[in-house]
Amino acid sequence: MKNPTLNNSSKTYLEEKRGSSKISPSKEGKIRFDLAEGLWEKSDLASLPDRTSSKLKDKLSNFLNLDSSNLSIHAGADEIIEIIPRMYLDRDDRVIVIVPTFDRLLATNKKVGAEVINFELSATKNFRFEDEEYQNLEVAIKSKKPKIIWMCTPNNPTGQIIDLQFIDKIAGESPDILIVVDEAYQEYSSLNPKESAVSLLSKHNNLLVIRSFSKAFALAGARVGCAISNPEMISKIENFRTMFNVSTSAQRMGIKSLTQSKINYVEDKISKIHNQMIRFVSKIKSLSNYELIEDSKTNFIFIRHKSKDLFEELYKRGLAVSDWRFAPGVIGKGYVRISINTPSLNTKILDILEKIN
Ligand SMILES: Cc1ncc(COP(=O)(O)O)c(C=O)c1O
Known part of the structure; x- marks a missing residue:
């Protein structure tokens, strides 16, 4: 069988390939490579983590x-x-x-x-x-x-x-x-x-x-x-x-x-969520067709509609919430979990809940 050759030269295909590997990367490519390696070695991610944290x-x-x-x-x-x-x-x-x-x-x-x-x-x-x-x-x-x-x-x-x-x-x-x-x-x-x-x-x-x-x-x-x-x-x-x-x-x-400043930040965020929770809950209580589990000590509420499939109704309107319709302890009861969000997003969610009501 004829050796596969390139450009009719006398070199075989393999020799040609080996030769091409000697070609050094472009200057720009090499600089990029050196930079990446330098960054990598400077970062502490080059070493294993502290195994006891x-x-x-x-x-x-x-x-x-x-x-x-x-x-x-x-x-x-x-x-x-x-x-x-x-x-x-x-x-x-x-x-x-x-x-x-x-x-x-x-x-x-x-x-x-x-x-x-x-x-x-x-x-x-x-x-x-x-x-x-x-x-x-x-x-x-x-x-x-x-x-x-x-x-x-x-x-x-x-x-x-x-x-x-x-x-x-x-x-x-x-x-x-x-x-x-x-x-x-x-x-x-x-x-x-x-x-x-x-x-x-x-x-x-x-x-x-x-x-x-x-x-x-x-x-x-x-x-x-x-x-x-x-x-x-x-x-x-x-x-x-x-x-x-x-x-x-x-x-x-x-x-x-x-660190203390972050803990303060978290505390502040939690208190904002609590305020939003009060607003959210009071609005839902004014809507007659919802059953809400009150006194949530978290950043979400657990809720169902008395007659409609709330998950489906929200999904149709572009809201994907946490689906608890098939969860042990509440199977078939139609509950969903809705997180308390930023004030503007909460307004949108409450508007949708009002429309579904
Ligand atoms: C009650 C509860 N425990 C544990 C977890 C898991 O948390 P992590 O993200 O730390 O794995 C979750 C996550 O949703 C959760 O809701």
Whole structure:
């Protein structure tokens, strides 16, 4: 067979290719390359992250008034919610989840083959957890013998909080059950650690609190979350995570968001949201066809229309909200979750809700 040649020269195609690789990049290209390399080497992203997120832990322990041995930093609260079932559960173990709530609190248990028992709160009682619910939960604990009880407070999507006295009693009466309290939205309710389940850690070794930088600190894209518990539990969790689970940039952003000026900024933002929430709720209450879950301690409301499919109605008008029509605990009830936004966007949403009414 004839050698493939180029331009009728005597060189083979391969020789021609090899020759061309000697051609150096254009001057402009080389300068660009040198610049990129220089920048890269100067940035601290050339090195691996601090594998213990120690500076972020220091800041956070200050913020939460705890020791850094109580903290494990993760790539979002999600990472912790994934790790816990893998650490604690075997196939067919049972867990109780207080619903309706954030879907991952159910799904990650199912992934490891555990049985999820939904403890349903009642819409007629505004999805509140009170004495009656506490007593019913105690009955469920005795009969189902769960290994973990998952609760979210303030709860996504209802915005309700579970009073600390109940968390205290549940943890105290079931010392062999892990009580996981997801406080991803806690800052909207209070920045004071005394008003968080972290204040109960010294009393209960079976308590694990989860926090996130994705909500009030608005760092969802950075992926930073925190598991908070006793040092023994924390070191077990640390053994389960990957070694460099939180990137250098994410750690840096977490540290920055805990400086006093940023905390002041977050506080200010939360108070603006509260004001907008008051305006939002009072307008909705004037519209007769909505059922609103009142007293949300977060930055969203949980709502349904008495006769229309609210998700569809909003979607038709260009608004995509969080869809809870098929969620455990509220299946078929037509609830959606709507976030409180900037004043002008809130006006638009309220106008649309008025038209749908
Ligand atoms: C209640 C709750 N917990 C945890 C998470 C996960 O947060 P992160 O972004 O920190 O993984 C979310 C996110 O929506 C949430 O709503």
